[in-house]
Amino acid sequence: MAIEIAPMQVLAEGWLEQLMVERYPDLIRLAFLILHDFAEAEDATQLALERAWRSRAQVRSADSTLFWLRRIVVHEALRVRSSPWRLLRSPLHVAEIEPAGRRPSAPGRTERLDVVRAFEHLPADQSAVVVLHHYLAYPVAEVAEMLGVPLETVRSRLRLAMRRLREELRDA
Amino acid sequence: MPEMTDDQLAEELRKALVAEALSVEVNDAAERVARARVRSARSRRIRPWALVGIAAALVAAVVAGAGFAAWRTRTEGAVPGASASETASAMASAEPSGRPAVTPALSPIAGRFIPTGAMIDGDGSVATMLLDGHVLIIGQSATSPQLYDPKTGTFARTGAMTTARGGATATLLRDGRVLIAGGSNGTAVLASAELYDPTTGKFSSTGSMTAARDGQSATLLSDGRVLITGGMPPFPLAIALAYHVSSGAQGTDPVAMTGPDNLSSAELYDPQTGKFIKTGSMSVGRRGQTSTLLADGHVLVSGGASESVGGDGPALSSAELYDPVAGTFGTAGTMTSGRLYDTATLLSDGRVLIAGGIDQSGQNVATAELYDPATGTFSVTESLSLARQSHSATLLPDGQVLVAGGTHVVYETTSGGWSVVSWSTLASAELYDPKSGHFESTGSMTTARYGHTATLLPDGRVLLIAGQVTTLSAPKTTTTEGLSSAELYQP
Numbered sequence: 310m311a312i313e314i315a316p317m318q319v320l321a322e323g324w325l326e327q328l329m330v331e332r333y334p335d336l337i338r339l340a341f342l343i344l345h346d347f348a349e350a351e352d353a354t355q356l357a358l359e360r361a362w363r364s365r366a367q368v369r370s371a372d373s374t375l376f377w378l379r380r381i382v383v384h385e386a387l388r389v390r391s392s393p394w395r396l397l398r399s400p401l402h403v404a405e406i407e408p409a410g411r412r413p414s415a416p417g418r419t420e421r422l423d424v425v426r427a428f429e430h431l432p433a434d435q436s437a438v439v440v441l442h443h444y445l446a447y448p449v450a451e452v453a454e455m456l457g458v459p460l461e462t463v464r465s466r467l468r469l470a471m472r473r474l475r476e477e478l479r480d481a
Numbered sequence: 482m483p484e485m486t487d488d489q490l491a492e493e494l495r496k497a498l499v500a501e502a503l504s505v506e507v508n509d510a511a512e513r514v515a516r517a518r519v520r521s522a523r524s525r526r527i528r529p530w531a532l533v534g535i536a537a538a539l540v541a542a543v544v545a546g547a548g549f550a551a552w553r554t555r556t557e558g559a560v561p562g563a564s565a566s567e568t569a570s571a572m573a574s575a576e577p578s579g580r581p582a583v584t585p586a587l588s589p590i591a592g593r594f595i596p597t598g599a600m601i602d603g604d605g606s607v608a609t610m611l612l613d614g615h616v617l618i619i620g621q622s623a624t625s626p627q628l629y630d631p632k633t634g635t636f637a638r639t640g641a642m643t644t645a646r647g648g649a650t651a652t653l654l655r656d657g658r659v660l661i662a663g664g665s666n667g668t669a670v671l672a673s674a675e676l677y678d679p680t681t682g683k684f685s686s687t688g689s690m691t692a693a694r695d696g697q698s699a700t701l702l703s704d705g706r707v708l709i710t711g712g713m714p715p716f717p718l719a720i721a722l723a724y725h726v727s728s729g730a731q732g733t734d735p736v737a738m739t740g741p742d743n744l745s746s747a748e749l750y751d752p753q754t755g756k757f758i759k760t761g762s763m764s765v766g767r768r769g770q771t772s773t774l775l776a777d778g779h780v781l782v783s784g785g786a787s788e789s790v791g792g793d794g795p796a797l798s799s800a801e802l803y804d805p806v807a808g809t810f811g812t813a814g815t816m817t818s819g820r821l822y823d824t825a826t827l828l829s830d831g832r833v834l835i836a837g838g839i840d841q842s843g844q845n846v847a848t849a850e851l852y853d854p855a856t857g858t859f860s861v862t863e864s865l866s867l868a869r870q871s872h873s874a875t876l877l878p879d880g881q882v883l884v885a886g887g888t889h890v891v892y893e894t895t896s897g898g899w900s901v902v903s904w905s906t907l908a909s910a911e912l913y914d915p916k917s918g919h920f921e922s923t924g925s926m927t928t929a930r931y932g933h934t935a936t937l938l939p940d941g942r943v944l945l946i947a948g949q950v951t952t953l954s955a956p957k958t959t960t961t962e963g964l965s966s967a968e969l970y971q972p
Binding site: 354362364388479 | 484485487490491493494495497498499500501502503505507510511513514515516517518520521522847864866867868891892893894902903905
């Protein structure tokens with residue numbers, strides 16, 4: 310049946326700004342997981358919010374706004390991750406040095422270090438699906454919609470990522 | 482580390498990622514969000530239409546000749562960080578939308594698209610329904626014409642035109658013949674015109690226009706004559722060759738270029754005499770404008786680009802009204818923004834819905850407005866769900882307007898102005914309800930397309946043909962491919 314949704318013009322712009330403030334930690338952490346670098350995550354999130362604000366007319370319903378915001382952040386983080394100057398640094402180098410902006414260790418961090426390091430070695434496309442599916446718990450179909458790729462692509466990237474993680478953990 | 486099951490590995494991974502995420506502490510969210518809001522509103526230096534327009538049509542113009550590829554796009558721009566293959570499929574199918582992941586396509590109320598037969602080749606840019614219900618499709622090459630039979634859902638070749646014509650117009654005349662005028666044959670802009678006779682399936686020459694035109698608009702008047710307005714005039718190929726291509730649509734150095742303005746002149750074709758005669762001129766030259774016959778017989782001409790040599794731009798916001806009795810154009814007010822590659826659709830209540838396109842800064846817009854002939858003014862209505870350009874808009878029998886496909890471009894602010902971040906071809910469609918003034922989503926097309934044709938068939942379905950899709954062929958480069966597929970919208 311037709312879904313009645315309120316257009317963005319009717320919703321106060323203050324509402325969107327408030328949502329962005331409430332969700333900011335969520336969004337910058339999402340960027341951080343993809344970029345492994347706090348400063349870059351800050352920049353990417355900043356750019357993503359600017360873009361989101363400019364295209365706020367796209368927002369059609371309150372309950373899809375978070376999905377929309379996360380989508381913009383993911384795309385921005387992936388864009389930053391693949392920018393030409395960043396690729397000059399070898400991927401391994403990026404993972405081996407302690408990313409800037411790391412805050413004091415969470416409990417049990419040393420035990421999970423191997424998993425984290427293995428995760429940081431994943432290429433960008435696999436990182437994205439792992440973060441969206443395993444961390445944010447989006448079903449595969451919604452991961453596909455957010456990234457704009459076919460369902461099967463998401464599934465195969467997840468398989469490849471898990472296989473790669475296993476191999477690295479085995480070697481560790 | 483001991484061997485884990487998939488579930489165990491997934492759980493370890495989840496815990497590790499959560500811990501990693503929580504290692505990020507945030508204290509200044511409100512400040513950062515406020516800064517983003519301020520930055521997003523910062524006025525960007527308006528680039529001359531040079532940039533996207535230039536990069537878009539430049540190489541194509543040089544390679545393919547004058548007005549031939551003016552509507553094709555080959556553009557360069559920054560792309561989202563992703564592998565080439567991922568972005569390729571993202572470009573082809575990505576829908577920047579805030580909607581939840583539900584598929585309304587098969588609900589009994591929402592309409593849906595179904596494929597129909599494919600064209601014989603993809604060369605088709607103008608579709609005209611004939612009196613017998615067949616649809617004539619004409620492309621750039623002389624041998625391009627095809628006929629679609631709605632009963633069988635298939636395409637078949639029909640006669641060849643007298644010459645190649647890209648950017649020509651096709652108009653159904655009262656007697657069932659079709660007037661095809663102007664366009665470019667690859668090296669020159671044409672003034673010639675020809676008639677298609679459905680009873681013989683053949684094309685034959687008729688009188689020539691008083692001026693050579695490419696991308697003009699053509700509208701059948703109440704009295705049976707055809708009003709032709711604007712278009713790009715001929716220009717020397719040397720001008721195209723003198724342009725240099727910027728490093729991409731990065732909003733950097735504007736490229737200086739000169740070329741003749743688009744035409745402000747207009748003429749009338751009289752089917753009874755087979756001749757064109759000049760009529761009053763518009764106030765400004767236009768190409769790519771919309772032209773709509775109103776209920777009272779006047780013609781509303783709006784938007785378009787004032788120059789097209791090397792790329793269309795900038796988009797005009799002015800509109801004018803042609804009076805067929807006086808043979809003159811008068812002002813019809815101003816739209817809320819410049820518009821090019823937008824659509825104008827006459828509604829059942831006599832108003833005209835104008836939607837999407839690109840504005841005077843060269844960026845695509847989601848805004849829509851209504852022209853009311855009673856007041857002679859434009860007013861804003863609800864915006865499209867997302868910015869679209871080169872989409873289609875078709876009035877349905879129930880009074881709603883089907884808006885489908887198009888291109889959606891995402892920009893980002895750079896130090897030099899703005900640059901293109903992503904370029905998506907859309908498959909989505911929405912319906913405008915003039916009674917409520919709202920757009921609502923409907924089913925998506927089976928193929929994403931822009932620059933396609935959309936024709937209402939006698940049975941109430943809409944036939945959508947061909948068009949193009951833009952994909953990523955290499956980093957920072959998008960390529961446009963023509964489509965030969967067709968589909969039907971079942972309301």
